[in-house]
Amino acid sequence: MSQGDGPIGSGGAVDPEQYSSDDGPSQVTFTLSRDLQKRLDRYLGDRIPWLSRTSLQRLIAEQAVTVNGRHPKASTKLRKGDVVTVILPPPPSSDLPAEDIPIEIIHEDADIIVINKHDDIIVHPARGNQSGTIINGLAWHLRHSGGGLSDVGAEHARPGVVHRLDRHTTGVMVCAKNETAHWRIGKQFEQRRTRKRYIALVHGNVEPLADVIDLPIGKHATIRHCNAVRWDDTGKQAVTLYRVLEQYGDFTLLEVELRTGRTHQIRVHLSHLGWPIAGDDMYGGRHIEVRDLLTPEQSRGDRRAVVLGRQALHAALLGFTHPSTDQDVEYRAPLPEDMKNLIQILRDRGPAKQPKVNGRVLDANSL
Secondary structure (H helix, E strand, C coil): CEEECCCCCCCCCCCHHHCCCCCCCEEEEEECCCCCCEEHHHHHHHHCCCCCHHHHHHHHHCCCEEECCECCCCCCEECCCCEEEEEECCCCCCCCCCCCCCCEEEEECCCEEEEEECCCCCCCCECCECCCCHHHHHHHHHHHHCCCCCCCCHHHCCCCECCCCCCCCEEEEEEECCHHHHHHHHHHHHCCCCEEEEEEEEECCCCCCEEEEECCEEECCCCCCCEEECCCCCCECCEEEEEEEEECCCEEEEEEEECCCCCCHHHHHHHHCCCCECCCCCCCCCCEEHHHCCCCCCCCCCCCCEEECCCCEEEEEEEEECCCCCCEEEEECCCCHHHHHHHHHHHHHCCCECCCCCCCCCCCCCC
């Protein structure tokens, strides 16, 4: 299989469905029609997007890649006329194994399934990891209860996935069980007609008590997998509203409302303003230990014991129009134990303030 280096999205990237590895290793060849001055591993990342950069670097190290018939390094710069040949591994399968993974279901009907996502689980398979995800667990549940997920996104191993939460973010998520439901709910997300409220515990004493954060977000200039506030043409509009629920001096409990849905939006916005989410070491927060909260006289046992080891961010409420009944529906998820425990410690330590703020919907006690 041979390809030129046309623009990605216009036939330039390798589609795993375009070749078969049934008869042994498959091979693809690219011929550069212009001088890109790009590293080989980055170029292949654009061309073969279903393989991670680490996987591509491993292929290069194992001499499964040649440039002009020679075995290159991952850092080799490519120029006009170079011929790049890659022996490809089998493409990722779109067949998802059903796994007996506990999934907490808030609501289920013929069109949707609403869950309370727990910590440390990803939503769908990615980068060749085909197991241990929410979708694997839902496949098991639906196999034993009847029905299935929407086929929308199945070719990318994400059937039924309308929206996502980060691996260590907990709370309400909805998946679609048929295509009509998928498109109708997805359109509401796209047109910003859903209602999304989060609970976030952040470092610092947040002031003012309520505000609108309207700052553009784009890829971080130097840190992979991170986003940042960007004022150049790579930044996209991102709007977050927050309201203070409780104040503890060195921590603040917030209700956060999303008006847009950029990746890591809440985490980026709050960190940018100097209030990183507690536990979020990717965006300036830190894991919380007993010694961060209590004096030696107040605490017993190991003062290095971790009270919170992930970002204290919880999707507490999700509302939308039901795809078949057209009724307004709203689902809530209770706070997970680690956040509840931390909030209780902060309240007991005192003093805890609960200012009155207009527009609040959530109450930490009711969750």
